[in-house]
Amino acid sequence: MFNKVLIANRGEIALRIHRACREMGIKTVAIHSTADVDAMHVRMADESICVGPASATNSYLSIPNIISACEISGAEAIHPGYGFLSENARFVQVVEDHDITFIGPSAEHIQLMGDKITAKDTMKNLGVPCVPGSDGGVPTLEDAIRIGDEIGFPLIVKATAGGGGRGMKLAKTREDLETAFQTARSESKAAFGNDEVYLERYLQKPRHIEIQVFGDGKGNAVHFGERDCSLQRRHQKVLEEAPSPAMDHETRARIGQICADAVARIGYSGAGTIEFLYEDGEFYFIEMNTRLQVEHPVTEAVYGVDLVMEQLRVAAGLPMTVTQEDLVPNGHAIECRINAEKLPNFQPSPGKVNTYYAPGGLGVRMDSALYDGYSIPPHYDSLIGKLIVHGKDRNMAIARLDRALSELIVDGIETTTPLFHALLEEPDIQRGDYNIHWLEKWLDKNT
Template sequence: MFKKILIANRGDVALRVLRACKEMQIPNVIVHSTADADSMPVRLADESVCIGPPASADSYLNVAAIITAAGVTGADAIHPGVGFLAENADFAEIVAAHGLTFIGPETRHIRSMGDKVEAKITAADSGLPLVPGSPGAVPTLDEAKRIGGDVGYPLLVKAASGGGGRGMKVAETADDLAEAFSSARAEAKAAFGDDTVYLERYLGQPRHIEVQVIADSHGNVVHLGERECSIQRRHQKLFEEAPSPALTAAQRAEIGMVAAEATRRMGYLGVGTMEFLYEDGEFFFIEMNTRLQVEHPITEEITGVDLVREQIRIAAGLPLSFTQDDITFTGHAIECRINAEHPETFMPTP
């Protein structure tokens, strides 16, 4: 097991990882900005290191400062938490290059699943069902028109590097495609620095279902059921619940095993979430999140599994502490996201 874990995050997720460390009796250190010097994670951690001013770019995204903090405190593993550097493949590589353990998936999976186009190719190779659409990136409007003619309308133009609903535009008809294509590319460029897009058939009233998977280095892969994430605004989740009220036990078992088998074929390591659209009895893979999800507690509530504890064990080379047969679902859990929004426009504020 690790001598000391550095937690490279703040707020509730830092507390969540800190709790697991304390329960596992692993010494820990929290990095923080000057603004968070008196925060609860800092006060509860065994050690803390200030890594910069309030701006995230100068602190929680400051890779050099985080690596230095690990060195001076003697940490041999880094848990990235949620957000910030959790899905940054370059950061994971740098952590490994300094002889430290990144508590998360392997770099190759962070990188391949972080690119939506490459993720679709990987998913198809792993046997996952896909929404009909382009086989890869669509570089020109002419190519988009050709694919639109083959797939049919409405079409969804999506940023390859997208997230949080940004870089997504719907073309209801062929006449709308030019505007949707240019708008999605422009938004993607502004948000992610990459204007690569791809096309998918737009599903009218799908449910958003995600499946929690976890895999160790000993060949064990387990799914922990699904979460219903259909209540969204501007393509961003507002409520998550587990299990989904829309699925039968048979459907739950089916999509869970499909996700687990795909995870096995990929050779994935650690905690991950496969997201699907579900409509008319069919599931379609849309993306995989190679990190702990914000909504992971509702899965923990109905299964009794401590996902952060298992993350740490897996990163240390230990096998999962349970098998698929051990997983049962008890009760129902709901998570609500509290967002700072203007009361009249519901736009983010301040």
Template sequence: MFEKVLIANRGETALRIHRACKEMGIQTVAIHSTADEDAMHVRLADEAVCIGPPAPKDSYLNKAAILTAANITGADAIHPGIGFLSENADFAEMVEEHGHVFIGPTAEHIRLMGDKIAAKVAAKDFGLPCVPGSDGGVNTDEEALEIAKETGFPLIIKAASGGGGRGMKVAYSMEEVPEALAICRAEAKAAFGDDAVYIERYLGNPRHIEIQIIADGQGGCVHLGERDCSVQRRHQKVIEEAPSPALDPELRAKIGKTVTDAITKMGYRGAGTIEFLYENGEFFFIEMNTRLQVEHPISEMIYGIDLVREQIRVAAGAPLSVTQEDIKLNGHAIECRITAENPVTFMPTPGKIGDYHAPGGLGVRVDSHLYSGYKVPPYYDSLVSKLIVHGATRNECLMRLRRALGEYVIGGIDTTIPLHQKLIGEQDFINGDYTIHWLEKLMGLKK
């Protein structure tokens, strides 16, 4: 097992990884920008190295600075966390070339699944159900129009290197296709430096269902059921829950086996998530995230498995500590992503935290790096806390979540706590009757 792990991340993610390492007897190295010198994970780590100024490109995306920090501290391995370099195949290769272990999948698998076109082809080969559409990239209006005839409308044009909801455009008729193609390619080029796009049928009112897996690259692979991530705003997840109100045990077992069979064929190592759109009893593969997910705690809560611990173990060459037969569903869990944003306008609200009180009690977990006096910097993602609640039933979970949100105090800045209080009180949410368009319709952003 590793003696020392460098955590190449910040915020609640870095703190989450630090905690898992300490419970395994592993020393930690925190890296940080000058804006994060007072961050909680920096305070708690065994060692800390400042790697640059606030801008991510000069710090958390600075591969050379991170590798230098790993070298000077003698770290055995690097955990990339979530975001930043976690799905950067070049970084994974560099880590290994410099004599450290990358706690994640191989660069080959990161690269394969990072290209949405290649990922879809691979998914078909591995037996995953896919949305009808183009088999590869689409470059001309003529190609796009021909595929549109076969796919039908509405259709969606997506950036091959996309993510975070950028580089997407929906077309509802043949007349709209050329303009949508041009806009999508321009957005993709600006956001990702790659104007390759592909076309899929646009599902009208689906749910966003993802399957959590962990594999050891030695033939061992298990799934931790599904998460329903359909409560979204502009393709960004707001609330997640597990299991999904839309799936029954038979369907859960069926899609879980389909996914684990595919991952085993791939020879994958590490944690990963297969994301699907789900409509009218059918699953359609959209992408694979080759990393830990922000919403991983709800899977941990209902299955009792520490995913970060398993990530570290399999990266060190150990087999999985569990089999599929060991994994038993226990209750229900919901996660609220609390951000430093105005709950109405969603404008970022960086600033100094005043009073701070996290909720507690049975079944309540708070993953956050906040503390009274901490200054939320303006340079990074606005996520400041994840409130995760577990209950024996979905109704118990909802009641506990309502109580926990009412207890949560984050003073000094605006947060989205009031938004979450409103959403979980909506009858559609209480009934579990929502899709990926529900939140935007509720907010008047979509007809």
């Protein structure tokens, strides 16, 4: 096992990784920008090194500075968390070239899944169900019209190198296709320097279901069931739960095994998430995230496994601590992403936290790096905490979440906490009857 790990991230995820390392007897090195000198992950780590100014480009995204921090501290491995460099294949290659272990999949697998067309082709060949669409990029409008007629409308035009909803346009009819095609290409060129797009059938009322997989890099893999991440705003997840209210045990076992078999066949190492749209009992592959997910705690709550510890073990060449037979779901878990944003327009709300009180009690977990007097910098993502609850069933989890939200205090800034109070009063949410369009429509009516 490693003696010392450098955590190439900040905020709650950096603190989360530190805790797992500490419980395993591993020393940690925190990197930070000048804006994060007083951050909790810096205070908690065994060592800390400043890697640049406030700008993420010159600090948390600076590969030379992070490698230097690793060499100065003597860290043997780097954990990237999520975001920043966690899915940067070039970073992984540089890390390995310096004889440092990257705690995550190989550069090859990150690159393979980083291009959406290549990822889709790979998954299709591995037996993973995919959305009907074009075979690769679509170079011309004439090609788009021909393919659109074949797969049917409505369809969606997507950037090959896209992400976060950019370079993505809906064509409800054949007549809409020209505008959608040209606009998606223009947006993709501006955002990613690549105007290649592809086409997929547009599903009317799908849920967003993701399967947590884990491989040992030696041809063995397991799945940890699914998470339902259908409550989204602008393609960004807001609330996640496990298991999904829309799935039964047989469906879960079937799609989970398909995903585990797929990553086992490519020799995948570490944590990964295979994301689907799910409609009328059918799964359609979207993408694979080759990293730890923001919402991993709901899976940990339901399966009783520390996924970061498993990442550390596998990266160190040790076997996983669980087999598929060990992984039996227990109860229900829900996670709310608490952002420093002002409702109703979700404007960023950085500033000083005068008072912070985390909810507690049975089945309640608060992942956050806040503390009294901490000043949230304006330079990074607005996520300031994740409230996770676990109960024996979904009704218990909802009741526990309602209670925990009422205990949470973050004074001095605006947060999205009131949104979750309102959502829990909605009958659709209480029944688990929602899809990926539900929240946007609800916000349009209620803000």
